[in-house]
Amino acid sequence: MTRRGLLLRRLRLAFGGGPALVSLVILTLVLLMAVFAPLLATADPTAIAPADRLSGLTIEHPLGTDAYGRDVYSRVLHGARVSLLVGAGAALVSVAVGLVIGVFAGYFRALDSVIMRTMDGIMAIPSILLAIALISLTGASLLTVLVAITIPEIPRVVRLVRSVILNVRSEAYVEAAITLGSPVRRILLRHMVPNTVAPLIVQGTFVFASAILTEATLSFLGAGLPTEIPSWGNIMSEGRSYFQLFPGLVLWPGLALALTLLSVNVLGDVLRDTLDPKMEKRT
Template sequence: MFFKNKLRILKNPYIISALIILLIMLFLAIFAPFLTEYNPVSTDARNRLQPPSSEHFLGTDEFGRDVFTRMLYGIRASLQVGFSVVILTLLFGVFIGVLAGFYPKFDRIIMRVLDGMMAFPGIIIAISLAAIWGGGKLNIILALSFAYFPKMARIVRGSVFSIKDLEYVESARAVGAGDFYIIVKYILRNTSSPILVQATFNFALAILDEAALSFLGVGIMPPTPSLGGMINDARSFMTVAPWLMIFPGMMIVFSVLAFNLLGDGLRDFLDPHLRGNINN
């Protein structure tokens, strides 16, 4: 059964396409120091705004910095932010969602607070917190995590509601199983599918919003390379050096596309109703 499921998931075109893109990105991020001989923050005024060439694969920016090198380290920063945001969102969202869904006395209080938070777009919350706390990778991670976890909590809460009164949960409770055992053994195991799918979408959203915050000047602070910051710096040189904006922009598009494809593929694979429709 394990190998049958493994083969089925590898036949999903969304998942395959996403994995190819993500593996390439991961390779570029991990081996960035070995793929380029340039320093991402070192300037060279003599070679400023050079077009793509054999010496500078993707050209240079207004300070003579190698665009390919800065893009490699920008990918690394985006993946670090995305991974950290997903972990924090899972920790807080799952904990609060299970608490609200399993214990009705906490549900009214918790969900009213989360409803108030979800009344504002996540990017607005992130921008506000980043402006208050200041830029930097850690502050961006905290701001985006705070903006995203209410939706994760609501998804987990809805899944817990649909599971906690099922017969096998009632049977476990009847034989004396405690709440912690029921939550770990039955609730979390059966809510893992929507949690996993939402986590992939949060990863894509974190990459996109980190780029947006850096573009607005409240994200990762220069000269540390970030994809959004590179696009922001390139605005004044769009006509004379379009490569400064094109290549980082393409990388953001491919990154977000990969995680969205992965989320769609996992949703199709893990949802038995959708899987049945696909097989038919």
């Protein structure tokens, strides 16, 4: 059986049942919930109705209302859009930027030291503190939060890509290509970059989950998105003062956040085990 056939076989086995399939179903439902939020929502998530503040579960408000009379169900639905957008955006940008920087660091020895010391410097700063500092300087907005979350993730991708490139660079076929005078561009695109695809797919899933959690943490601390942009983090932040009387204000967005993160992490673990070349020997 070819390598591609083995990979497809392992993917079918991995997603044929068990936790991986459940996680995939949950993520699909969350994605559908985010895409069709305007159709599924029962009210405008930003509409304030003081007369309906802190109401219980009703037909008009299936999950109740918050302290401003806003529909919690509608806000949770629209919060999924923000979380998935931040997660996907941070994953795509960090993987793309980290791939380019990591390839240069691993292949061009003269740039390696400078690039990696810069990455080490960024990683030395706690990601939450760096994000809070950037948001404080530029103001809270969706773009600012996305940039602030993405920057701390780039060094992790760079280190991963660099390690792959260093291993591939020592392979005989790469050394032969260099000896024969093949253009650097051809060597990188044909021999180097393809070897980083599988690790980057796995790393992208973990960045996706980390970005969602970081955005929720920032919003919960009041340093993230403004309240007019509903996110799971700021919904929980606003509801914590009323948790004892109305636990649903924190429970529902918290449950959505926990299920999403758990599902992404499970899929990341499954992909890591499936795409790991060492697994071929066990198949």
